[in-house]
Amino acid sequence: MKKNTFKKHISVDCVIFGYDEENDKLEVLLIEQKNPNKKGHQSFIPQFALPGDLVNDEENLDESAQRVLNELTNVSGLNLRQFGCFGDPMRVKQEKDKEWLHLYRQDPDARVVTVAYYTLVRKEMIRPMPGSFAQNVVWKNTKRIPALAFDHNLIVKQASSNLRRDFDADMFAKELLPQKFTLKNLQNLYEVIFNTTLDKRNFIKRIKKEDHLLELSEKQKGTMFKPSKLYRFKVK
């Protein structure tokens, strides 16, 4: 009895968290699967899914995640972090995913082990546009994720817990706020990520001690009431 005869594929999946500064929301970038209109596939029901696809020959995993994300959503240059590997043989065997696999994969029955990446960006920083087999690209609130293709709901869940565990101002905050921002902006960011509320006096004390902020002489323009001072991050 042979034990290693089935074809196996490697894929990457990307969980892109988008911070919506306007509305104090945390969202996830999803694609909507495209119906290629091949004959005999009138029954195809598109699903939401994470941007993800097979790894190419000669391409390392981190590069692959960047390429795949770009092909499907036209987003590039993000600081993707690997956080786990999902390889249950059943993860691509569910009925709901059969048709998509037959439409898009040369070996629809092959096992697919996927390497999962995540990152966090300010929503306004990227302009996702659908590409490849993505019919559409959408943001969904992390509190209301729809049913996703394959095991992607599980992947999103694990990405969320990794995000909170590893969140740290140094790595992310610089990409999550406009260059010039108010302390309130920064506090809102922390509150959304950790799904909590913070006392502004204590928050300011904490982050001022970290000493990454530079107070500018400018103030906000066009506010309805008292404008706030602006800050930016110190350059290392």
Add this chain to the structure above:
Amino acid sequence: MKKNTFKKHISVDCVIFGYDEENDKLEVLLIEQKNPNKKGHQSFIPQFALPGDLVNDEENLDESAQRVLNELTNVSGLNLRQFGCFGDPMRVKQEKDKEWLHLYRQDPDARVVTVAYYTLVRKEMIRPMPGSFAQNVVWKNTKRIPALAFDHNLIVKQASSNLRRDFDADMFAKELLPQKFTLKNLQNLYEVIFNTTLDKRNFIKRIKKEDHLLELSEKQKGTMFKPSKLYRFKVK
């Protein structure tokens, strides 16, 4: 130009940290590769390597890690934790590894993406015995890891940092000390894992507050000097 034609394999590799209570050391379990004595392979130079091998069809990754560890070292039932995935196309292309691949793999040139697992056990709890392509099984001090096959030195390094980051009494301590132990035993464990020294009074305060310990009426036997009280973990 086809981009997904090369054969790809999935493997698992296990980093088993062994706590040596007697000598206050932290070690890693390695195998020594076996020379199968096939003709034309007199030049084979065995290397040290992590216990690891290809994932079977129909086997999920966690199960696979357990099976592979058992086949190579006859160790089973450990609480292995996945911590990363290594898939650089070059990770199995180094000259030093060519011969082994040709001896043991049906597709020696195939790309191999490996899923890495680690755990921490008390050395005395397991009796590793070589099996399969392991000529020998050895413990090596984490401070003096030799050159390993493939990218296994990198994998060990990342496992070490995950071990420290995720170490927590609840998960490990129960398997790392004898049922009845002294506070000094527990302190030694922490000191070895975090490679530091602790003040015993502060340490005791800290762990007593956690309230996982039960003070027994017994004392150590056969000590050279004053025997210490024994403790065990509370049952949840």
Add this chain to the structure above:
DNA sequence: ACAAAAGTGTTTTAGATACACCCATGC
């Protein structure tokens, strides 16, 4: 009695939390 490790508290410091009023500005 002596050598060795066990056992034990207090003080200091730093960080986190709780909490409320005045101020500056745009309208």
Add this chain to the structure above:
DNA sequence: GCATGGGTGTATCTAAAACACTTTTGT
């Protein structure tokens, strides 16, 4: 002048760190 969010300080509590002497036991 008033509505709104900006801006600010103190007191308390908790956790962590520094620190040294006495006690118990085996030999």
